[in-house]
Amino acid sequence: MTTLRFAVDNMSCAGCAGRAERALAASPGVSEASVNIANHMAQVTGTASPETLRAALKRAGYPAREATHRLSIEGMTCASCTGRVERALEAMPGVLSANVNLATQTASVRVLDGAVNIDALAQTVTDAGYPAKAVDNDTQSEPPSEIEPLRRDTMIAAALTLPVFLTEMGGHLYPPLHHAIMGSIGMQSFWVLQFLLITLVLAWPGRRFFRIGLPLLAKGSPDMNSLVALGTLAAWSYSTIATFAPALLPDGTRAVYFEAAGVIVTLILAGRWMEARAKGRTGAAIRHLIGLRPDTVLLSRDGVFTEVPLSEISVGDEIKVLPGGRIAVDGVVIEGDSYVDELMITGEPVPVAKTTDDSVTGGTINGRKALIYRATAVGANTVLARIIDMVQTAQGAKLPIQALADKVVRIFVPVVLGIAAITVAIWLAFGPQPSLGYALVAGVAVLIIACPCAMGLATPTSIMVGTGRAAELGVLFRKGDALQRLDSAKVVAFDKTGTLTEGRPTLADQYTAPGCDAAEMLRLAAAVEQGSDHPIARAILSAAPTDLPDVTDSETIPGSGLIASVSGQTVLVGSEQHLLDHGVKTAPLKDSIARFAEKGQSLVCLARDGKALAVFAVADQIKPSARPAIDALHAAGLKVAMISGDNAAAANAIAHQLGIDHVTAGVRPDGKVDAIKTLRDQFGTVAFVGDGINDAPALAEADIGLAIGTGTDVAIEAADIVLSSGRVSGVVNAVDVSKHTMSNIRQNLFWAFAYNTALIPVAAGVLYPAFGILLSPMLGAGAMALSSVFVLTNALRLRKIAPVQEDLPTPRYTEAPA
Template sequence: MNDTALKSRFKVDGMDCAACAARIEGAVKRLDGVEDVSISVMTGAMTVHHGVATDLAALERTVSRLGYGISADGHAGHEDGKGHDCGCAHGESGHGDHDHEHHDHDHHDHDHASHEDGAEGGHAGHVHAAVEGEWWKSAAGLQAIGVGLGIVVAYALGWLVPEAERWLFLVVMLVGLAPIALRAFRLVQVGEPFSIESLMTIAAVGAVFLDAGEEAAAVVFFFLVGELLEGLAARRARSSIQALASLVPETAQLLSGGAAREVPASSLAVGDEVLVRPGDRVPCDGVVIAGTSSIDESTVTGESVPVTRGEGASVYAGTINGDGVLTVRVTAPATDNTIARIVRLVTEAQETRAPVERFINRFAKYYTPAVVAVAAAVALLPPLFDGNWGGWIYKGLAILLIGCPCALVISTPAAVAAALATGARTGLLVKGGAVLERLRDVTAVAFDKTGTLTVGAPQVTDVEAFGADRAAVLRLSAALEATSSHPLAKAVLAAAGDAPLPPVANGRAVPGEGVAGRVEERDLFFGSAEAIGGRAPLPADVQVTVERLGTEGKTVCLLLADGTILGIVALRDAPRPDAVAAVGELRRRGVTTVMLTGDNPRAAAAVGRELGIDDVRAGLMPGDKQTAVRLLQERGLVVAKVGDGINDAPALATADVGIAMGGGTDVALEAADAALLYGRVGDVAAMIDLSRRAMANIRQNISIALGLKAVFLVTTVLGITGLWPAILADTGATVLVTANALRLLRR
């Protein structure tokens, strides 16, 4: 892509299938200066990569003439040629510093009247409209109902006045066909002659000339019903993301001067403090600074059991507070909270195509003209031998309708969009159809250890006492660590719980060794075994215990009182609660698991044994992790790398699929192809399962689309079926394919 290209985003209303997106894309790509176009049917978003001199007003007019509503969603700065996306919608991303002013025209200030008028006129004839509200009140619904009633009236009046029947059906057909023909004409104007509207118009008009006005009216009616059903299906798919966005409440209780006042949730800034009452939805991503309550996170994380959140715990926007009052400090603006990030990432992901989708679209470009050629051959060649012009032209018109590629074209994006939306609802963020497709083939998963397989913070695992009770060892150790902010100190204090701690006199840190002080009339030192060894000899039983705990990969600290060892406290970064089950799930799917960590070999091996990971590689620098991924790939494995830190970024970028833990660094999230938003190791297997289900769904969709067409093609040539079964073959296949894809939303 040109390094000087710009990226503009638009909201396009009225799309309900991939054919809509294809015709818009084809028309926009023909405009001067347009380099690439990405469209998401399910979110109604269009991203255009273009030159500085591109006339965006003309672009909007082009889309409007096709019968779709369009409005600017924001501009982005120069593309850097490395895939960096500055194109978030302004007002949503908050990245105002990326705004780019177009000097050749002012897009925000240009006269919108022309394209608004065009859109209005276009929608009057736009049968491809995603149905909103009650279907019978929509333009598509009213149009289908009107034509259906017209056919009933024509039959009734035709029975009473037989000589008028032909003209009555002709009027009904023309009323229903007029807006379709208008759109066909507009599509031809922008270089899209092989559209379903064009094929419909030719078939309906041809039927009239063959004195099949009744069938022509029925064909138009079935076409309109099919379009209406497609619109309803599109609304259902789109609503899955819209429902997610609506989880965030519109208002929040902002604390100011000790009092709470209601403000729009969208106005909250980082650092603000909000009051969350029992039963309220949390209005922001934040940290609890006061109060304890159970939080129902099922709407966001999928967890069915409420979790307890107290001081210092993170909470997500859109979750439901239980029975306590919480004070929450905002940690992310409304435009970048958990829900907003999910919606934005899914929107962007739906604009990227899977390889199978790109293949289908290329195939469709040749398929449709080929079908037209076959239809023409069927209509014109056989009559040269048998003279039955009417019969063969009729069959040719039916083949035109059978050949429409709508069902085939939508077979992949419908399934991909449904899968991405399903994943997003449970915190599985996949950045596009290509990544979703690649996940199916993963045969090895390389995990980071700290913060990925483990919780990322040490915890006390063992307390051994020598000459004192265990509670005393923990209490005295915690007293010495009370003033330290070291992670080990926090772990010891957490293990001590609410037990009262004795005061410490002359407390001090000994750099690189431990902490010391006088407690309860005794001189205490709490530190590593090496540091203790320089202060007092280690008895044999203590030495054995230290070596055993060290072999288990634990950090060992000893408590020394007046030169005598009182006890041992062992700590370790414990595995995540679901890590053992997660590794087991991957093994059952035939996926190899590997650990790549910079931690010491003994600690890594201990965690590997506990989790059932045989291939453990420790002491690795970031470049070593990247090399390890490449070596796995050289063995013929398709590698997914899972990590959360900056040091994982090179390996994440090198792997076939990079998966970032949601609690990780921004660098890891940017480098990765997918993210586990809620940090569940088990979601790796869930993500692979989602991919496999989606790819299976796509295969089913392609089989349905091509299978139905093949059956009706044969029956049409044999004279068994005619025009109206042909249109049912097209719209019916499209509806079946869409409905099959929507099954993924139930998962």
């Protein structure tokens, strides 16, 4: 029986609290429940799981408030470590789920808010044998690097082991060396010297294996450190007995394996050192994002700009950024004009003009003129902080593809211990003499070569590098599992307006009757339209010159158009029916009207003094990047659909120009969900691309939702992926990163499983009867270390993913030098 206290949302009265309380009390395993409307807290006693309580409140309409805590963890070395930490966390009352990432040495824990604090989580992990501490989400700091300690320990182990290795192995390869050693100091002294050096190796740089591995072994939950500790301790113990108490060993079995113990520790430390260096490179994207924040800013105090630490900035403060300086926090320009490089936030290479009332984003780089801006968001509320949080969340995710590896790893180490024990028993029973020596070599080789490090690193390292590279390309994976789901997509459906098109009507075409000046007709239409706020009127006004003639007696006829007097002449502007209703014959415009209508364009006709003189075609222009993006999606083997609220003619015209396979037109916003369900039934897994606002239900319904946003619209809750560049090409890059990353994960998992499957039998000695081959534990240690390095190196190849579509080179700054 446990008692949980946690926060509950959506309650506004005592009746709400009562309903929430009854929902909790009716849940299986709940013996007592109470809900307090004053502090919005629930208290539940019983055996019900947090997930059961969460589901009960969700059904009742009063969801339990959730919180996510992040921990930095030390000492995890393999997949069995991460599994042990996850199980320890998930066993805590109030914890909904825990994801532990070996590559980042972090844990992301989702809890019922108020039920458990982060210090208790950290203490639980520490008690499990892995020192942990809370990560401050506001500072977004990184865990301390292990590179330098591992480098130091590797160098010490190598320095102590090298004399033993050279003299012992050198004596086998070059007999005169062996004879020289025996003739000078003798075998016993030589072995005592090896004992001293290798004991130092195990007690100093190698102590990490024993400090972690032996307590876990005693608890019945061995990990990779336990395997190394057992293997090296077995080789050292046997050799120590052979050196100081040979009478305890059977005749003919006296031999030492000090060099094997030393070399194993040295090679595994070297492998971990290389792993740490490679892991450091996998986190380059996060370090780059964190480094975008300046340490100090110029803050206005009593009208004087003073340099202060970034942490002192508050919302509303006025900040000055010098030419070439980095903008510290999100804000609005209040003085100055310049160009700002937003490449690191949006992935767009073209600097953006900024002037008074324009927004600026923290982390971007100012151009050649100073700006003064007012802070609108600081700390964890800035765009940059939210981007960092998105990338970290995605990097800490656990993909469905990892489930098999987790199941294997959970039983892997105990199985290896069993295989090692069976191997020793078989060699003792059936091996050649001295069988004890052969049994020791084979048993230690099995323990050392079977480390599941590569299995634990196979998925998280690829996710880290892949999502980090995606962020550099302006693709933000809000949910890590979207990587895998996007790889399985069969159809990509686009919202039309604002996604494939610019989202604002512009003048697309014009026909003018013979004998009329086209520019004059456009001026005349714009003059009449200037009093209207209709989007079509604004499109004509924006295309016309500014010197418009005076208009009098203007009248708006709803649904038809306008009628006005211009320079004493009667001018009609509006639909074809508007002209016909006023007795104007539209025959001179018929061909153009039909041609424009076939393209789905909106028509504006103009008549003066009873004569039809011009027709204007207004349309929402297709984004330049749309057609190349759709061609690239087709090349990737995907179907492309478009969902639009426009009429069929307009939607089909756009689809024809873009080469879209399937069109659903005339769909209201609430009908897009049904359209996606239809696409799923017809094609399979659906990815939907929208603007993230009115498309929120469709983004949530799709198997993968991609929101086309801007640098200031990255926190779109309904989407799985945010395209911060605001360009359709981001969809192609997202699909490409997904496919490359999933392919990389499959390669890594294959290598990790194949390596262990193939080499454990070899280490056990299956090749010895036929070929006389028995794998040395030292070679096993080297192969084990290299397997992890191979997985990491393979994952690092994802840093080289090039964008499928890039804009043409553009000058970095187009303003004149200051």
